[in-house]
Amino acid sequence: MGNSARAGQPRGATLGDVARLAGVSMATASKAVNGRAEVAATTRQRVMAAVEEIGFTPSSSAQSLIAGRTSTVGLLTCDLEGRFVLPILTGAEDAFDSGQVSVLLCDARGDSIRATYHLNTLLSRRVDGIIVVGSSTDPRPTLGRDLPVPVVYAYAPSDHPADHSLTPDNVAGGRLAVEHVISFGRRRIAHITGNPDYAAARDRAKGFQEGLAAAGLDAVAEPMFGTWSEGWGRDATAILLERYPDIDGFVCGSDQIARGALETLRDFDRSVPEDVSVIGYDNWEVLTTNSRPELTSIDCRLQELGRRSAQRIFEAIDGEPLSGGTEYLAPRVVMRGSTVISR
């Protein structure tokens, strides 16, 4: 307090102010501030003192104008609410952060008109690159191929093969899930998953069936497609248990579905993981670590996805051109009590 009255320079002090106060020219002040060698030690001290005194910070607008780069990237999300964008966003923010670049956040709310509007905003702000974060793994329309900045598509791949996309490998995830359950000796395994309109549901089911086949096992039933909800998990599990009482493994397409499965298994007096194994998908902690038993789940490593997306942008900024095509990120299994017997 007290020096709040000194806010006579409300919009930030300029290098000129510093120079005047230190009794040097702007050029000298600039060199001192930027730590260049060609400046006398005593002069530098005077300058730095002045900097401290008036709280000078160089204006990025001016610097960008000269450098031709803004050290800013745009993050264009299609649906901020979606729970998948947040980890990606933190991963990217994390990577950019240590690279001294700032993140300009835009949310298109799933509206393509708003998306192009925001794209213009980002281009006008001369971002050095753009990450487009989708809310599902279904391919999304490209922003266009003749943009003046590198663009990377995260989570939802672009529908244009020349664009660079990063997306979780859901086929591998489905396969990993069933392999995990098989490794605990299960042989009668069912798959309950979400809406088949989602590529995620189809891909995971595909991986599930591949894994089963590779182990020489038959599916106990066709994959059950429904919704991504606990309610569907409960209902589908009940249906399956009544029809195939010998089921000993449930591979679920989401943690919500798996939670529902756990609940119904309790109602049927089957013990998890002793009699039946259950595995979820997404590793959504609020769901996986609060259930009884805790839920083993497939983790898509979304934060890593965000980090890598940022890395690709960095490389592109540094001149290395972006290769076209899609990178599939391998998932991993996080083991918990719904498959592992604690002792």
Added chain:
Amino acid sequence: MGNSARAGQPRGATLGDVARLAGVSMATASKAVNGRAEVAATTRQRVMAAVEEIGFTPSSSAQSLIAGRTSTVGLLTCDLEGRFVLPILTGAEDAFDSGQVSVLLCDARGDSIRATYHLNTLLSRRVDGIIVVGSSTDPRPTLGRDLPVPVVYAYAPSDHPADHSLTPDNVAGGRLAVEHVISFGRRRIAHITGNPDYAAARDRAKGFQEGLAAAGLDAVAEPMFGTWSEGWGRDATAILLERYPDIDGFVCGSDQIARGALETLRDFDRSVPEDVSVIGYDNWEVLTTNSRPELTSIDCRLQELGRRSAQRIFEAIDGEPLSGGTEYLAPRVVMRGSTVISR
């Protein structure tokens, strides 16, 4: 496609390019682009054609330099992962969006050193204002009083009374919750909540007790403080039911706790909402709409909180100085099957 080869001006075309191509001076081009009146219709058309042709977008860096404003605000979050910041963030983004201002996102990861670092970044980028989003409702240290831009604290209020803060009214929420349960005829009501180190837990408990007293009711037991987890909800509910079998209402400090309560009530064969009412807190949809029955909950209106924070920043930018003090946002109840009997 096809014109991707025309990317000879990779870093964006300049107004000079437009002017040259249209055969006019930069000043005229500027006026045409900005829709000023003092320009001939035919000239304007030539200019706009040139704009289209080379895909010109004005550089915000240059514009900012002149205007002295960047039309950018900083969003400084303390913990992006936290589930409370996301709605606030979307609310703010929403409001800024319609005001043509962009959002610069920084995440301090709960680290105060990183916070001051990011603050400097934001100031150097000459943002027109800053919203600080905390991850709990406990007061947080002020960024300082002598900043050259307006600052608003959202969710976590500043510990400095002269700062402007917006935070949910948890006392009102606790009271609202118990009033709702009382309105359904419940008289033997218990409160299970989270860690008492959190102001949220204490405030909600306080509101709970006020509401009870105002209705002339005695608490069936002291509020049960624990953790914000389903496990604690299950355990605390079991303890209470064994000790006070006549309990007919559970006011919970979080939706997770309420989910746990629902589960234990099932184990005890009490029907919800016929015999017992249960209400959660936060209205976290994945928890409230997937339970059996669905969970009535208190909604903090975080998106509205974000929107209002943005509004305060707007007002401050427009010259209206920020008043000191904290705005408490009234919560509302979202009714679902855990209190309302469907028929």
Added chain:
DNA sequence: CTGTTAGCGCGTTCAG
């Protein structure tokens, strides 16, 4: 109605 000039805040030559 159009073009010329100056300057926003800064970094970077190039003489002194």
Added chain:
DNA sequence: CTGAACGCGCTAACAG
């Protein structure tokens, strides 16, 4: 080692 001059892309005065 220091300072004067120029330019980044753009807009606001003024002249023409």
